[in-house]
Amino acid sequence: MISDITLGQYFPGTSCVHRLDPRFKIILTILFMVALFSARNIFVYAALALFTVLLVLASRISLRVVLRSIRPLLFILIFTLILHVLMSTRTDGRKLIEWKWLTVYDMDFYRAGVMILRIVLLVLGTSVLLSYTTTPISLTDAIESLLKPLAAIRVPVHEFAMMMTIALRFIPTMLEETEKIMNAQKARGADLSSGNPFKKIRALIPVLIPLIVSAFQRALDLATAMECRCYRGSKGRTKLVKLRSTPADGVALLLFCAVLAGVYLGNYFIPIGISVG
Amino acid sequence: MSHFIETRNLTFEYGGENGERPIRALSDVSLSIDEGEYIAVLGHNGSGKSTLAKLLNLILIPTAGEIEIDGKTVTPEGLSDDEIFEIRRKIGMVFQNPDNQLVATVVEEDVAFGPENLGLPREEIRKRVDDALATVGMTGYARHAPHKLSGGQKQRVAIAGIIAMMPKCIVFDESTAMLDPRGRREVTDTMEKLNRENGMTILHITHYMEEAARADRVIVVSDGKILMDGTPREVFSRVEPLLACGLEAPQGTELLYELSLSGVSLPSDRITVNECADALEKLLSGKQGKTGDV
Amino acid sequence: MYKLELKDVTHVYGARTPFERCALRSVNIGFETGIVTGLIGHTGSGKSTLVQMMNGLIRPTKGTVLLDGKDIWEKPKEIRSVRFRVGLVMQYPEYQLFDETVGRDIGFALRNKGCSEETIKEKVTEAAERVGLSPSLLSKSPFDLSGGQRRRAAIAGVLVMDPEVLVLDEPAAGLDPRGRAEILGYLYRYRETNGATVILVSHSMEDMAQYCDRVAVMRDGEIYADGTTDEIFSDPDRLFDAGMDVPEVMKIALELKKRGISLEGKLYTVEGMRDAVLHALGKGGNR
Numbered sequence: 001m002i003s004d005i006t007l008g009q010y011f012p013g014t015s016c017v018h019r020l021d022p023r024f025k026i027i028l029t030i031l032f033m034v035a036l037f038s039a040r041n042i043f044v045y046a047a048l049a050l051f052t053v054l055l056v057l058a059s060r061i062s063l064r065v066v067l068r069s070i071r072p073l074l075f076i077l078i079f080t081l082i083l084h085v086l087m088s089t090r091t092d093g094r095k096l097i098e099w100k101w102l103t104v105y106d107m108d109f110y111r112a113g114v115m116i117l118r119i120v121l122l123v124l125g126t127s128v129l130l131s132y133t134t135t136p137i138s139l140t141d142a143i144e145s146l147l148k149p150l151a152a153i154r155v156p157v158h159e160f161a162m163m164m165t166i167a168l169r170f171i172p173t174m175l176e177e178t179e180k181i182m183n184a185q186k187a188r189g190a191d192l193s194s195g196n197p198f199k200k201i202r203a204l205i206p207v208l209i210p211l212i213v214s215a216f217q218r219a220l221d222l223a224t225a226m227e228c229r230c231y232r233g234s235k236g237r238t239k240l241v242k243l244r245s246t247p248a249d250g251v252a253l254l255l256f257c258a259v260l261a262g263v264y265l266g267n268y269f270i271p272i273g274i275s276v277g
Numbered sequence: 278m279s280h281f282i283e284t285r286n287l288t289f290e291y292g293g294e295n296g297e298r299p300i301r302a303l304s305d306v307s308l309s310i311d312e313g314e315y316i317a318v319l320g321h322n323g324s325g326k327s328t329l330a331k332l333l334n335l336i337l338i339p340t341a342g343e344i345e346i347d348g349k350t351v352t353p354e355g356l357s358d359d360e361i362f363e364i365r366r367k368i369g370m371v372f373q374n375p376d377n378q379l380v381a382t383v384v385e386e387d388v389a390f391g392p393e394n395l396g397l398p399r400e401e402i403r404k405r406v407d408d409a410l411a412t413v414g415m416t417g418y419a420r421h422a423p424h425k426l427s428g429g430q431k432q433r434v435a436i437a438g439i440i441a442m443m444p445k446c447i448v449f450d451e452s453t454a455m456l457d458p459r460g461r462r463e464v465t466d467t468m469e470k471l472n473r474e475n476g477m478t479i480l481h482i483t484h485y486m487e488e489a490a491r492a493d494r495v496i497v498v499s500d501g502k503i504l505m506d507g508t509p510r511e512v513f514s515r516v517e518p519l520l521a522c523g524l525e526a527p528q529g530t531e532l533l534y535e536l537s538l539s540g541v542s543l544p545s546d547r548i549t550v551n552e553c554a555d556a557l558e559k560l561l562s563g564k565q566g567k568t569g570d571v
Numbered sequence: 572m573y574k575l576e577l578k579d580v581t582h583v584y585g586a587r588t589p590f591e592r593c594a595l596r597s598v599n600i601g602f603e604t605g606i607v608t609g610l611i612g613h614t615g616s617g618k619s620t621l622v623q624m625m626n627g628l629i630r631p632t633k634g635t636v637l638l639d640g641k642d643i644w645e646k647p648k649e650i651r652s653v654r655f656r657v658g659l660v661m662q663y664p665e666y667q668l669f670d671e672t673v674g675r676d677i678g679f680a681l682r683n684k685g686c687s688e689e690t691i692k693e694k695v696t697e698a699a700e701r702v703g704l705s706p707s708l709l710s711k712s713p714f715d716l717s718g719g720q721r722r723r724a725a726i727a728g729v730l731v732m733d734p735e736v737l738v739l740d741e742p743a744a745g746l747d748p749r750g751r752a753e754i755l756g757y758l759y760r761y762r763e764t765n766g767a768t769v770i771l772v773s774h775s776m777e778d779m780a781q782y783c784d785r786v787a788v789m790r791d792g793e794i795y796a797d798g799t800t801d802e803i804f805s806d807p808d809r810l811f812d813a814g815m816d817v818p819e820v821m822k823i824a825l826e827l828k829k830r831g832i833s834l835e836g837k838l839y840t841v842e843g844m845r846d847a848v849l850h851a852l853g854k855g856g857n858r
Contacts, residue, residue, distance in 0.1 A: 137382045169382045172424040177666075183628055184667035187659040188728060189651055189683035206679065209669035213714065221377035228334055228370045229391040229438065230362055236396040240389035240403065321747045322719060427614070454745045457614050458774050484747035523749030528777070528819035528841055535845045541852065550819065554826035561832050561851055 009069075011132050017059040018133045020252055021245040022142035025129050031256040032125045035263045036118055042110070044266035045117055051259055052121045059128050069127050070120060077116045084112035138243075140164040145243055151234075158234035166222070174215065181210050279348070280309040281446065281478060282333065286342035289328050302328040304501040305342070312445060315472040315479045317489035319512075320498035321523035326482045329498065330450045333480070334368045335361050347445070366395065369439035373451040375431035376424075384426075384434050385410065385419040391442040402441075409437035412475075413467055429460025436467055446478035447471065453483060465491060486513070486525050490548065497522070514546040529553030572640055573601035574768045575625060575657065575736050580634035582620055594620040595631070596792045602736070607762055607769040609779040609800075612789030613814065618740075618772050621789070625738050625770070626657040638736070655684050658734030662741050664725035665718065673716065674699075674709035677727045684732070698731035699724075701764075702757050719750055726754070730761060737761060738770045743778070755782055777818045780804065780839040788813060804839040820844050 020028075039045050056066050085108045093107030130139065144161035151157045182192060185206045192203050287306040293299030303325045310316060320326035331337045332344060335351065344351040346364055356364070369391075372378045381387035385406050392402040410416045413433040423431060432452055439447055449468065453461040465488050471477040481492060489495050495512040497505040499522035505512050513519070516526045516534040526534070529550055533543045543560065547553045582595040595617045602608050612618050623629040624636055627643050627650040636643050643653045661667075670676035677698055678691040686694075699709060702723040708716060713724055726742065739758060743751040755771075759782055762769045771783060779786050779800065786803040788796040790813050796803060803810070807817050807825060817825070817839065824838040824847075834851055837843030 135382075137386075165382060166380060169380060169423065172422070173376055176424070180661065181667055183623070184661050184664060185679075186628060187626055187654055187661065188667075188680040189654050189732075190679075191651060191683065206667075206669045210666055213669075214666060218377050221372065221374055222380065224336060225370075225372055225378035226380060226390075228336065228365055229442065230365050230394040231390070232358070232362065232394070236394075238393055238396050238399065238402065240386060240393060240399060240406065242399065321749055323717075459614065486748075523747055525748040529823050532820055532823065532841050532844050532848075535841060536848060539845065539849060541849070550822045550826055553823050554830070557823065557827060557848065558830055558832060561827070561848070 009131055010135050011061055011065070013060055013133065015058060015060040015133065016248060017055070017128065019246075019248065020133075021243055021249045022134050022138040023146055023243060024245060024249040024253060025134055026139075026142055026146065028252060028256045029126055029129045031260050032129070033122065035256075035260045036122055036125070038260075038263050038267065039118075040267040041270055042114070043270050044263055045114060047262065047266065048259075049117065049121060052124050056124060056128050059133050061128065061132050066124060066128065066132075069123060073119065073123060077119060080115060080119070081112045084115060085109060136168050137165065140168065141241060141243055158237075170218065174211070177214060178207065178211055181207050280345075281312045281347060282310040283345045284308055284332075284342065285345070287329075287332065287339055287344060288341040289325075289332060289337060290340045301501055303332070306501075306503055307342075308496065308503060308506065310446075310478065310480070312478050313472070313476050314494060315469070315481075315492045316494045316496060317481045317483060317492035317509075318496045318498060319483060319486070319489050319524060321484065324498045324522070325501040326498045327450055328501075330370065330448045330480065330482050333448055334370050335364055336370075366442060367445045368448060369442055369444040369446070370448045370450060371432065371435050371439060371452045373454050375428045375435065375455065378435050378438075379423045379431060382422060383419075384415065384421050384423060387423060387434060388437045388441050391438050395442065405441040405443070406437075409441040412440055412471070413437045427460060428456040429463040432456065432460065432464050433467060436464070436471075440471070444477075446480065448480045448482070450482050451484075452481075453485060453488060461485070461488065484524065486527060490527065497524070499523075510546055510548055513548045516545070533557075573637070574604040574639065575770075576601040576637040576640075577621070577624065577631075578635045578637065580621075580624060580631045580636065582617075582624070582629065583632045586632070594792055595624075598634070598792075598794055600787060600794055600797060602768050602770060604768050605762065605766045606784045607759070607771060607782060608785040608787060609783035610770060610772045610787050610789065611774065611776065611779055611815065612795075616789040617792040618789055622659065622738055622740055622770070622772055625736065626659045627653045628659070651683075655680070655732050656734055657736040657738065658729040658732050660726050660729045660737075660739045660742055662744055664729075664742075665721035667725055667728070668713035668721055671712065672710050673704070673713050673724050676713050677709075677724060677731050679728060680732045694731050694733070695727075698727040701730055701761060702727045703753065719746065722746070722750075722754070723757075726757075733765065734767065736768045736770070738772075740772045741774065742771070743773075751778075758782075776816055780818045780821075788815060790814075800839070801837070 036048060039048055056063065085104055086102070088105070088108040088111070090105070090107065093105040095103060096106050097104040140161055144157055147155070147157045186192060190203060190206055192200070192207070195203065285307050287303055288301070289303040290299040290301045306329065318326045318329065328337065332339060333346070335356065338355045339351065339353050341353060347367055349360065349364060379387050380390055388406045388409055389402050392405050397405070407416070410419055413436050415430065415433050415437060418426065418430065418434070423434060426434065436447070453464050456464065468479050468481060469491055472479045481488065483489060490509045490513065492509065495505070495507065495509050496503060497512060497519070504518065504522060505515065513526050513530055516531055519526050525531075527548050530548050530553070533547060533553060533556060534545065537543050537545070541560065543556055547556050577598055577600050580595055580598045581593070584590070584592045584594055598621065610618055610621070620629060624631055627636070630644055638653060638656065643650065668676050670679060674695050678695045681691045681694060695709070696706065699706065704720065704723050704727060708720060713721060716724060729737070737758070742758065743754050746754065755778065758769065758771070761767060771778070773779060783800055785797070785799050787794055788803070788810070795813050796809060804817065804821065807821070810817055820841050821839045824834055824844060827834065834844070834847040836847035836850060838847055
């Protein structure tokens with residue numbers, strides 16, 4: 001059933017990564033991305049790769065599942081590799097292939113390899129930190145909490161968070177409804193699968209219009225129901241769920257900062273044989 | 278004597294734009310409701326019963342007449358936002374579509390929505406959420422996602438969300454119309470429990486006669502007016518007017534009525550299976566010459 | 572020969588995933604031409620799955636679906652043609668309305684079939700009449716209609732195909748008693764005018780008793796009981812054992828039986844009971 005797909009693929013668990021405060025996880029993700037894009041030599045990259053593997057292990061999510069998240073990227077990665085190798089105008093390293101106008105150096109491969117590694121590590125790191133170990137709703141709470149200071153300058157942080165929550169809440173419901181409407185129109189002979197792309201889009205109109213109309217009705221009903229439960233924006237509102245940070249979050253933060261520092265030091269001190277990035 | 282809710286010549290109209298004639302959903306309705314009553318409001322689709330419910334919790338404002346709710350009077354001039362807020366603390370509403378009133382991704386967070394809006398401290402909210410879920414029998418589902426629940430379960434979560442605000446009265450606006458028989462039973466059982474055990478004033482808007490039969494008082498609305506107001510027995514035994522306004526009487530009552538149309542003398546105020554069986558037993562034993570132990 | 576038949580139909584959802592669930596187990600059931608069959612069962616008994624197999628929306632994991640003796644899945648690419656012959660009205664069908672006018676929406680199925688404009692116009696008017704929709708509504712937007720009118724427009728959108736088999740999943744869901752009686756009445760008349768085979772899915776035993784010639788009771792993905800309405804209601808204990816109920820008026824007959832008074836006739840409808848009581852009185856009164 002379509003509605004069994006959990007958005008963002010959250011895998012319930014109790015690992016130390018699961019239990020980190022989601023606000024910290026957002027910050028850690030940013031630190032991780034900065035580290036990844038700052039790395040300048042192959043040894044630093046290797047260290048980061050090792051760190052990422054340790055992160056995956058710490059989350060206790062099966063390796064098979066994690067690697068599956070790479071699969072959709074395979075095409076892009078190979079495409080990047082080929083493009084980079086063919087289009088490179090740098091001429092350092094040993095010549096590997098020389099054929100008519102095409103010259104490929106071994107350094108081109110190394111550089112392409114590093115780019116691919118960076119993409120893979122990026123996906124792995126963010127997936128583990130934000131997708132697999134954090135529910136979409138706690139991410140929303142975290143964003144709301146982090147952006148709260150902006151409310152002082154009239155940024156509608158609460159409203160934004162409420163919109164996100166409601167959207168998340170209704171995605172599975174609307175997926176179910178889409179299935180029902182598609183079935184109803186198929187039962188009247190609608191052909192939703194064959195034909196050229198243009199035809200297929202036209203065939204979706206009998207599905208989209210009822211869906212949109214129903215979405216508006218839902219919004220109206222929901223707004224009325226919320227008002228009847230005394231909702232009036234963030235005025236005077238308290239919250240049941242409070243994000244609580246623990247010493248573990250502090251430790252994780254220090255760890256990631258250390259990694260970032262290590263990257264800069266590694267860039268500076270290691271007299272690289274291979275410069276990339 | 279002052280009642281909890283009282284309407285005086287309440288009228289509601291809508292439309293009337295572009296030169297069209299306005300539609301009168303309620304005409305001159307005057308009734309009173311006391312605390313602790315369990316009332317069913319029966320009516321065909323379009324009879325005005327839902328309009329009445331929406332006027333009571335200020336989704337709509339009277340066109341004419343007034344409503345008095347716990348001492349506060351509502352007139353066509355309307356009320357301030359704060360006054361509306363206060364009234365909605367006292368009168369909660371459960372709607373017809375189970376999905377379109379659940380706002381959070383986790384059951385207990387949805388139940389907490391109302392108390393959060395009231396600005397209660399966290400421990401109080403926690404306590405109310407736990408108590409409310411226990412009352413509706415959904416404690417085990419506290420951390421579930423709402424979209425995976427059945428219709429009856431969703432409505433019970435919605436009810437918990439209202440109970441957590443501790444109102445004095447809950448209005449159920451056709452809350453069972455979209456449910457299967459089991460879901461309808463779950464919700465009606467909960468209503469009855471809330472009234473009998475917690476003294477909650479219950480107003481159940483419906484067109485299902487078997488649900489209305491469980492209430493203490495039945496008000497029949499037809500074409501914007503109150504047609505009947507009495508106990509289930511008083512209302513359901515009047516088969517002809519019920520049928521005339523598009524409603525039903527219990528099958529047993531209807532059976533005795535049909536038989537009396539065919540010339541057989543039978544009482545008209547029997548509404549349960551046993552009562553109807555008693556009446557028929559008396560009739561049949563007598564005619565068959567049995568010396569009855571009736 | 573049956574008009575529509577399901578032979579040994581089994582269906583499993585989500586095979587080889589953690590969500591695997593067997594919805595139907597070796598279901599064997601046949602529907603004769605011109606008969607109204609009622610399908611009743613608790614939520615989760617497999618009714619919805621069964622119904623979606625009848626017009627080829629779902630293909631059974633095992634077993635065959637036969638229309639006029641032919642396997643509907645013989646040529647999977649032509650499954651759409653089956654849907655014009657077996658019309659399925661789903662629950663709360665008013666949610667499927669989308670077109671600019673009611674008339675165009677009702678005609679949707681025929682446009683998909685490739686009929687000419689004149690044919691469509693004629694059939695649409697006919698279908699609207701069948702469900703009691705006034706012709707003046709045909710030029711309005713479906714979103715301007717009342718809930719009850721939209722329900723009827725949606726049903727007309729299926730009747731317009733003149734289906735040989737008409738399957739209705741709770742067509743009266745959410746309607747008040749008058750609305751129920753009207754809709755079910757129209758559908759009953761469709762059977763009468765077209766000689767169609769009608770399959771009615773409902774939760775209401777009273778509806779089964781009132782409108783159906785045959786009743787099939789489903790339980791846990793299987794057909795628990797299947798027979799004429801008389802046969803099914805002649806064994807109330809079997810229904811109680813499956814967690815089903817009998818019509819209210821029949822409970823009175825059962826209560827009287829407990830007290831030693833036996834009535835004869837169709838004890839499961841109000842009219843039937845009335846006649847049975849009058850009959851019993853007639854017998855006694857002749858002394």
